[in-house]
Amino acid sequence: MSQFRPRRAALLAAAAIVSTAIAWSxxxxxxxxxxxxxxxxxxxxxxxxxxFGYANGSYLARTEIPADQPNIGAGRDLFNLTQEELRTLxxxxxxxxxxxxxxxxxxxxxxxxxxARVETLDIKPVAADLAAFQAVTTKSEFTVLMAxxxxxxxxxxxxxxxxxxxxxxxxxxxxxxxxxxxxxRDYYVSAQFTAKKDAYQAFIVRTFKLINxxxxxxxxxxxxxxxxxxxxxSWSAAERRDIDKIYNPMTVASLQAFAPAIDWRAYLNAV
Numbered sequence: 481m482s483q484f485r486p487r488r489a490a491l492l493a494a495a496a497i498v499s500t501a502i503a504w505s506x507x508x509x510x511x512x513x514x515x516x517x518x519x520x521x522x523x524x525x526x527x528x529x530x531x532f533g534y535a536n537g538s539y540l541a542r543t544e545i546p547a548d549q550p551n552i553g554a555g556r557d558l559f560n561l562t563q564e565e566l567r568t569l570x571x572x573x574x575x576x577x578x579x580x581x582x583x584x585x586x587x588x589x590x591x592x593x594x595x596a597r598v599e600t601l602d603i604k605p606v607a608a609d610l611a612a613f614q615a616v617t618t619k620s621e622f623t624v625l626m627a628x629x630x631x632x633x634x635x636x637x638x639x640x641x642x643x644x645x646x647x648x649x650x651x652x653x654x655x656x657x658x659x660x661x662x663x664x665r666d667y668y669v670s671a672q673f674t675a676k677k678d679a680y681q682a683f684i685v686r687t688f689k690l691i692n693x694x695x696x697x698x699x700x701x702x703x704x705x706x707x708x709x710x711x712x713x714s715w716s717a718a719e720r721r722d723i724d725k726i727y728n729p730m731t732v733a734s735l736q737a738f739a740p741a742i743d744w745r746a747y748l749n750a751v
Contacts (some may be wrong), residue, residue: 521534532670636659637657
């Protein structure tokens with residue numbers, strides 16, 4: 481779903497721009513009293529044996545994650561509240577024709593949430609992107625197309641991020657692993673996630689069928705096999721937390737020598 485990221489980012493940025501221009505009253509919802517919830521403890525567990533279970537055992541036993549949520553807690557409540565307030569803010573923008581910027585934001589939101597029009601358009605909005613994927617026949621073409629996904633549709637084998645350098649007071653371009661759609665490499669290579677991997681392959685098949693992609697079952701298997709190869713070459717979460725292991729400053733020339741299979745100059749220029 482990476483093709484939706486630019487539009488989502490545009491909506492959030494637009495909401496921030498007009499937030500001072502649109503009348504807005506504070507939501508009175510709150511999360512109750514603050515402090516340490518002592519009822520979360522499980523006093524039958526000795527804190528010296530399992531402090532986490534002692535401190536949270538009763539809470540975990542009585543708490544169920546809602547079926548439509550990935551997790552539960554004050555952070556999730558805050559996120560959901562923020563989403564509702566952003567929605568109200570953007571929808572109110574659509575009803576403000578006297579403000580050209582607000583009207584544009586409202587129109588963008590409507591175009592994104594108009595399910596009937598989405599159904600009518602079907603795959604037409606992504607037809608050019610699909611054609612571009614299918615037209616790739618060489619590694620150099622693949623490299624350039626991957627680079628272009630950083631500002632458009634698709635997913636690259638590499639993630640790019642400008643952030644503070646881990647060891648110097650400067651900004652640095654980081655290049656990291658990417659290219660898989662499930663949460664972690666273990667979902668592809670560990671037997672404990674076999675059911676998840678099978679479900680993911682079925683999802684890819686359904687997606688290909690929805691866009692009338694040729695030979696959807698074979699294409700889905702090829703896609704999953706490719707992602708599995710990426711996962712097998714990826715570092716584990718523990719390895720990615722080792723700052724000395726992941727900190728490898730290079731010039732573009734030294735990066736080219738380190739990983740010669742990719743034309744890095746062409747990749748970075750296309751980004």
